[in-house]
Amino acid sequence: MTLLTVGDVEHVAALARLGLTETEKDRLRDQLSSILEHIAALNEVDTSAIPPTAQVIAQANVLRADQVRPSLPRERVLANAPRHTDGFFEVHAVLTGTDEGDA
Numbered sequence: 001m002t003l004l005t006v007g008d009v010e011h012v013a014a015l016a017r018l019g020l021t022e023t024e025k026d027r028l029r030d031q032l033s034s035i036l037e038h039i040a041a042l043n044e045v046d047t048s049a050i051p052p053t054a055q056v057i058a059q060a061n062v063l064r065a066d067q068v069r070p071s072l073p074r075e076r077v078l079a080n081a082p083r084h085t086d087g088f089f090e091v092h093a094v095l096t097g098t099d100e101g102d103a
Contacts (some may be wrong), residue, residue: 003033 008028013020020028074087083090 003036004029008032 006025006029009025009032011018012032013025013028056093078084078087078089
């Protein structure tokens with residue numbers, strides 16, 4: 001049973017800004033219709049006695065206690081940095097659009 005038409009696929013493709021060939025439209029119509037058929041079958045299952053759940057197994061956070069430790073010396077941290085100035089990493093502004101080689 002085909003639930004979708006080629007027009008439905010064209011509409012979804014237009015929303016997603018996808019250009020599809022006629023062959024792709026036919027294939028996707030069949031695939032998407034199959035998915036909708038499976039969902040329809042799931043909708044027929046009575047789940048009224050099943051409580052809503054976010055997880056099917058119990059989860060617990062695995063945390064360790066914070067421990068104060070000495071950090072690396074600044075010189076060692078900056079040793080492999082491509083650029084650094086006055087003890088800080090030097091990076092290009094993200095929104096300027098400059099190339100990596102520009103200073």
